[in-house]
Amino acid sequence: MKKNLLTAGVAGMALLCTVPDLEAQEFEPSGVYLYAEKDGQELSLSIYDPAPGSQTRLDGRSKPTIIFLFGGGFKEGTRDNVFYHPWYRRLTENGYRVISIDYRLGLKDVTKLGIFQNKLLEDAIRLAVDDLFSATAFLLDNAESLGIEPDNIVVSGSSAGAITSLQADWEVCNRAPAARILPADFRYAGVMAFSGAIFSRSGLPSYLREPAPTLFFHGTADKLVPYKQISFLRIHFAGSDKLSSIFRRKGYNYNIFRFLGNTHEIAASMEHNFDREIEFLETNVIRREKRIIDLSIDDPSIERPDWATKTSKDIYQ
Helix, strand or coil, rough: CCCHHHHHHHHHHHCCCCCCCCCCCCCCCCCEEEEEEEEEEEHHHEEEEECCCCEEEEEEEEEEEEEEEECCCCCCCCCCCCCHHHHHHHHHHHHEEEEHHHHHEEEEEECCHHHHHHHHHHHHHHHHHHHHHHHHHHHCCCCCCCCCCCCCCCEECCCHHHHHHHHHHHHCCCCCCHHHHCCCCCCCCCCEECCCCCEEEECCCCCCCCCCCCEEEEEECCCCCCCCCCECCEEEEEEEHHHHHHHHHHHEEEEEEEEECHHHHHHHHCCHHHHHHHHHHHHHHCCCCCCCCEEECCCCCCCCCHHHHHHHHHHCC
């Protein structure tokens, strides 16, 4: 049974979150920078500075810079998709700097993904995490000119981007080889994951150093990124429910919002959950308070678009 679950879950990962095709007003970045060239591909990041007149400090502390990684199943998506722009704008109006980044799409040309191809998923995550680390290193190297505090960077993402964010913080805490591009004492200031998970070949994820304060959003009926976990032998694909149970047992700093009966639409719920995100950033990240929230929400007002309930068969035909 576990083998069948892993097959379905890994195959479903190819879709993860097809970015909604919704009308949105374009929001121009303050600057665009090339941060790396890999595999013949130029990788850039867009910086959206805090809006003029916005409050960039709280209780004498600067508000963090927020890196964002788009969704799209490691198969599609772009950093400048206008769907995300209203969310970027609201964050900047609240005094936050937002940085959206390119990353390599490791599943772009994949036509089959299952239990016996799980290394394809692992490699796709590895590419995205490597690119996130390169972007982070670029920001650290240019922190003064960009107005960034090196110890005040939050990483966030939707779906594939949420997986990358959680995976990256896990690797930073365990000083994985890929994380050694960053200073030995570097830590992300926080993580915000909209329908994310961690892929591990060594059993359930564990942390040598305490993870950053983490905010989880997930639908309990998500069939694309597991809400609980998928496991086979020592391979674990641990979703928000399993990860939060690890955080709770170890006494780590986290918030989790469980959306009862919701599917993968929660991966695109940044605007819907904006007040919860700001509360987490202000309390758990800026004020550095250890405030644990574990809340189950029944919210029928959340729209469920067609893409949220698609399966791997819709992609692999």
